Amino acid sequence: MKRKILAYNFEFSETLDRLRDRFDVEIFERINPKTDPAFLHALKTAEGIVGLALPVDKELLDMAPNLKIVSNNSTGFNNLSIDEMNKRGIMGTNTPGVLEDTTADAIFGILLAAARRIPELDQFVKTGKWKQHLTRKEYAIDVHHKTLGIIGMGKIGSLIAKRGHFGFDMDVLYYNRTRNLEAEEKYNAVYSSFDTLLMESDFVCLMTPLTPETENIMGEREFKMMKKSAIFVNGSRGKTVDEKALIEALRTNEIHGAALDVFQIEPVRADHPLLQFPNVVTTPHVGSSTHETELKMAKLAVENLEAGLTGKRPKNLVNPEVLD
Structure with a gap:
């Protein structure tokens, strides 16, 4: 049985195909993560999340008991409640050096x-x-x-x-x-x-x-x-x-x-x-929004996710203390 991955506002078919080869991937776009019933249900069995700007707070983490890693498809990670993730042993990653x-x-x-x-x-x-x-x-x-x-x-x-x-x-x-x-x-x-x-x-x-x-x-x-x-x-x-x-x-x-x-x-x-x-x-927060750069970021986000789910240290781990 494949491990469950949630892709949140992550729309790159090239990288999603790579994930589907190894994981059970559910895609969520333009939904309210606080109220969407399908998303809330999927959280219960999800081991990984990859995507953009998902608010990962105590409320969400309480509903995701199997979660092991959240891979941000961005350089920033202020959407991640690092203290709460550390308490649960959950890794967080980002995609620096690309954009x-x-x-x-x-x-x-x-x-x-x-x-x-x-x-x-x-x-x-x-x-x-x-x-x-x-x-x-x-x-x-x-x-x-x-x-x-x-x-x-x-x-x-x-x-x-x-x-x-x-x-x-x-x-x-x-x-x-x-x-x-x-x-x-x-x-x-x-x-x-x-x-x-x-x-x-x-x-x-x-x-x-x-x-x-x-x-x-x-x-x-x-x-x-x-x-x-x-x-x-x-x-x-x-x-x-x-x-x-x-x-x-x-x-x-x-x-x-x-x-x-x-x-x-x-x-x-x-x-x-x-x-x-x-x-x-x-402009609508377009800093990194070119086809070339967004694809590079997506590939790096997937690499981080795969590493975290296969027992390796992700390249761009933002909370390395979680491994101590």
Whole structure:
């Protein structure tokens, strides 16, 4: 009898076929894991879960007595209640080292889009408003030779710095828990205090992981410290930003604009105030969403799952203490 695996929001047929050869796989997409009866029933016998953004908390774990591993198809794993999983001896894995360049492309892309007003001016053309030479009210702002401030100089932050430094001759400031000497050497990045970065940057790019320390790291005080000509870019997690404070900063012209790939609640509702500003570029958490990168992540998620279920140490174990 094959061991039961649940695939949650995991839509890659190439990797699912590989799993089906060895396991009994049940697929669940776009369901509420708190209430879906088929999912709740399947949890009772599941030994592994692979997928994206499933809230793995005490409530779910109490219903999954046979669970041995949860393989996240993402770099982040804040959806996993690690303490609860450790109590039960359940492994958790993620898929790092795959999406960094792709995400850096996307975040620098929305930075460019906000600065050059690309979505707004795209609609300007498509709705027939382009009838004469542009006037000052349609002008955008330059990116080259400006100052890029990066909060969180990890792998993705470093690659954003690379794009800014080599592609646009930007000066790079960064704030991080520890100094990134490699980024300083390669991209002339300058280690800065948090407040100095906010005050001196033309683009403030937030790339921190979500932790208790970084939740709402950008709030009313921080937006007021930014230049009125600056653009705020969030490629981290929605809860790193106080959205009410951001809305107020945009409403009162405390900052020039914003580019957001993440929101506190996703999918963002259609009537969300942030969607009403023409100077805010929004994308639906697309950082890693290319065919090539998502397939690489899916394959790695499956490899982690298979290792955990066959007595091997998964390559990307996020709670190694569970093996002690």
